Amino acid sequence: METEALSGIVREALGAGVHVVGMDRLRGGSKKGVYRVHVDGPRAASVIVYSWAEAENFWSAAEGINAAHPFAPASGLVPFLAAQRRLARLGVRVPEVLLTDDSRRCYPADVAVVEDVAGGTLETLLETEPARAPDALSELAAMLDVMYQQHSQQYGRVDVLERGDKASGVSCEQLVLECALGDLAEATERDRRIRPASVLLHDRLQELAARVSPRSRHGLIHGELGPDHVLVDASGHPVLIDIEGLMFFDVEWEHVFLQLRFGEHYPALSRPGLDPARLDLFMLAMCLSLVAGPLRLLDGDFPHRALMQRIAEHNAHEALALLVQ
Template sequence: MKSEDHLALVDLQEYVAEVLGSEYIVAEVTRLHGGAQKVVYKIECKNGFSCVLYVWDLSHNYFQEEILNGSAFQRSYGGSLFALNNHYFKKQGIRTPALYDLNKDRDRYPFEYALVEYVHGKKVEAYFQHDDPRIRHELFQQVGQLLSGMHVIKRDVYGKADYDGSNDRPCHELQREHAEEALSYASEHLVNVRDHHDSLLDKLYELETNIHSRSRYCFIHGELGPDHILVSDDLQPYFIDIEGAGFFDIEHEHSFLEFRFGEYYRYLRNDNLDRNRMMFYRFCHHLSLISGGLKLLHRQFPDQRFAKDLAEYHSRCAIQITSSGIGNGIIRGN
């Protein structure tokens, strides 16, 4: 059996035995297809037990530059944030795979890593075309219940779950600044974005002016696409990739869910949202995903076609919004 390239097999075995017990003998290690921010391995033991190894190795992160230069609130990377949110999810009854142990020593390896529960199942996106409509209905109802149970958790300041300070400005300003940076990057590399730069920037500011002050925030995942919900074999949904969770405008989450889930968003819909915020955050998401796709493309993300399509699709969406009149005038809402 050959170990993968982060922990030497002897060290991995020692770690597994230390956390789980000496009867857990590593039999196989397989690198799983992960996202852009951490490396994921499945560990299979000789006694039939399986678990997951998460590795937060900044040298394997496609957004290394942004992490090093970003603000503390915008960080969504690292084992410490994963542990913080895993504990908070469990405390609040939000289903997510269990954390067995987090190693932050950095004595043998220059990165954090953790052993996490392996949930036998598939991503929720695999159920979009499931043959049995009853199963689809039951599953997405459960996803909606899990989501609403998370969003009902509220407090008076935005930030990470352990933040106990105060806010000196509205949270949507952080998102607008991120969108400005994303637009600037995209304009350097996509002709159609460069040609529409001024109108895109004007639309961003126009949508922001329609937002009124707020002092109550919901606990959100932060990037809840169908690839971040794992469904067990007994149809129990689990939220994964939770490092970016925290308190923020709920519309940030729902504007993302709306276009990521398509027709299945009807199971997740919340009719008590501020439509002005929904439009603002959706536009910000489009700008962010143009930039994100381009950065993946430029930084040799393995699926180059996906990265290219991501940037081009969201550039078309953003430009269409600037020419459609969406956002002209205030829509009254909560």
């Protein structure tokens, strides 16, 4: 983003008395640009600016999926605000929104200025100050319980349901199966380790899906909740970010991702009552998604290429390991 345009957005959010004195682009995002903007003024030392410019979305050219699909890359001011409103009403901590602008007056993209939560990520805390992590993990687990206790007979992203649309498919498990079969076909073409086992993986997916019983009630889930998507504020409280994918879905989908991303720390987030049949299907589907998705992302000019390659390689290994369990 051009500094002049960025300065105008931040002044509109914080008042004319502030001056932009520096800017850092934060790494990791594949669907929006995230900038920390340092200011000199009476209110804040820094704020975060989200930019949903087309050039910031590394998935946009590669994805032909319907935008209302629960697994479509969620991007934009509309899903962000729908998620922010829903979580704030529940008392789930998210960064305070200081300004949103979809007028394209200051910059030719939707933008939001939000609070800069200064404590870093939970991922960093787990690595550098593990003694402080249990309290944050316990509070995060309580936040997730609040979310999971919100129920809907329909599944789909919050913004999609709010506008009265319905997600495709007949059930969460059928949707996961269809996506997993597509990811398997794509991974078979792209990954030499998956290719020899493609028939076995196909049959295993069908077998696991056949074990899942119907369900008519869904919980509210983040959708991509790794420790890098949780900030920890100055008081040690967790704050959820990258919330655009917030949706009603089977909570087991969230928990297989939590298991993969939190690893040895997952027991602090586990909960009773999860369906083992769904967990088995969703874990294999998630691993295949984390092979096909990163390799698809590498078709474009996503900058952190080694990271995506490592994610794909690791999850190919994990998917194959699930065949022998």
